Amino acid sequence: MSILRVEPVVMDSFGIEPTLRDDTLSVKLTGTGDMAAVGPLGFFLKDIQSEALRLRVSAVAFDVRALYFLNSSCLKALISFISSVAGQGLKCKVEFITDARLGWQRRSLTALERMSPELVSIADT
Amino acid sequence: MPAPEPSQNASLFLCITFFPSERLANAVLRLVSSFCGMVLDDANVSSRFYMAAHELAENITKYSTGPKVSLELAMEEDESSYILKIRARNEASPERLREVERRLLELKTASDPVKHYDELINETAMIEGVSGLGLARVCAEGGLDVDYKIEGNELTIIAHAPVGRWRADEQLKG
Numbered sequence: 001m002s003i004l005r006v007e008p009v010v011m012d013s014f015g016i017e018p019t020l021r022d023d024t025l026s027v028k029l030t031g032t033g034d035m036a037a038v039g040p041l042g043f044f045l046k047d048i049q050s051e052a053l054r055l056r057v058s059a060v061a062f063d064v065r066a067l068y069f070l071n072s073s074c075l076k077a078l079i080s081f082i083s084s085v086a087g088q089g090l091k092c093k094v095e096f097i098t099d100a101r102l103g104w105q106r107r108s109l110t111a112l113e114r115m116s117p118e119l120v121s122i123a124d125t
Numbered sequence: 126m127p128a129p130e131p132s133q134n135a136s137l138f139l140c141i142t143f144f145p146s147e148r149l150a151n152a153v154l155r156l157v158s159s160f161c162g163m164v165l166d167d168a169n170v171s172s173r174f175y176m177a178a179h180e181l182a183e184n185i186t187k188y189s190t191g192p193k194v195s196l197e198l199a200m201e202e203d204e205s206s207y208i209l210k211i212r213a214r215n216e217a218s219p220e221r222l223r224e225v226e227r228r229l230l231e232l233k234t235a236s237d238p239v240k241h242y243d244e245l246i247n248e249t250a251m252i253e254g255v256s257g258l259g260l261a262r263v264c265a266e267g268g269l270d271v272d273y274k275i276e277g278n279e280l281t282i283i284a285h286a287p288v289g290r291w292r293a294d295e296q297l298k299g
Contacts, residue, residue, distance in 0.1 A: 071179060080253075111246055
């Protein structure tokens with residue numbers, strides 16, 4: 001498998017750590033997805049979409065367990081990512097791994113699952 | 126912008142007036158997070174109000190044309206229940222006021238806030254730029270009602286919902 005060509009995002013209050021495991025692109029989000037995070041997240045998701053296409057991965061798994069909050073602009077970035085993946089006809093699932101103790105995570109992401117139920121799933125751990 | 130005052134039936138009142146900057150908004154939101162966690166003993170309820178406060182604080186910061194914005198949280202006693210209200214005020218351009226009023230009218234007349242939110246998500250999924258989802262999210266995901274008031278160039282958005290229990294209430298009934 002090729003080496004991942006996308007850089008992590010390291011900010012004071014927000015971080016993104018991508019890793020490639022077998023045919024799954026794992027993306028760990030940490031901190032607070034607020035106004036400052038919107039730009040970096042948007043750029044990152046465009047890069048990761050290209051990587052998903054190049055590497056022909058079967059899934060992109062977003063681990064949000066260490067995420068404290070996602071604002072609507074960050075959610076919109078994820079929505080655009082999912083729409084683009086669907087639009088490109090990629091055979092790539094999008095999974096969100098949430099902390100079951102943090103009810104807001106599933107509550108916030110459920111709208112994405114409703115938008116594209118055949119593509120998006122949420123797993124509580 | 127006149128200084129807000131608590132209504133007479135407010136059991137708890139927090140108002141923060143600040144310059145509309147991203148860094149200050151984040152500092153204010155940390156305080157709001159602590160406030161919600163302290164006052165509301167259910168983490169799910171607390172996170173719903175925090176989400177609403179966060180969306181409103183970001184909106185007033187991003188779209189302010191004035192030197193000050195304010196975010197206010199008030200626990201008000203109704204006849205038989207408590208209602209937590211979040212008021213967000215700023216001054217905005219006429220274009221912004223028209224746009225936000227259009228969105229709020231759509232939101233308030235929507236028969237199902239979740240369906241309305243889902244429709245907005247689908248309509249805006251491929252549009253670059255601002256999300257336009259924040260207020261709909263407050264209603265659909267947060268379960269809060271939203272009201273608004275426009276006076277001149279000042280916009281006030283009020284998100285509110287009943288609160289079954291809160292910590293002071295619990296202490297009083299001890």
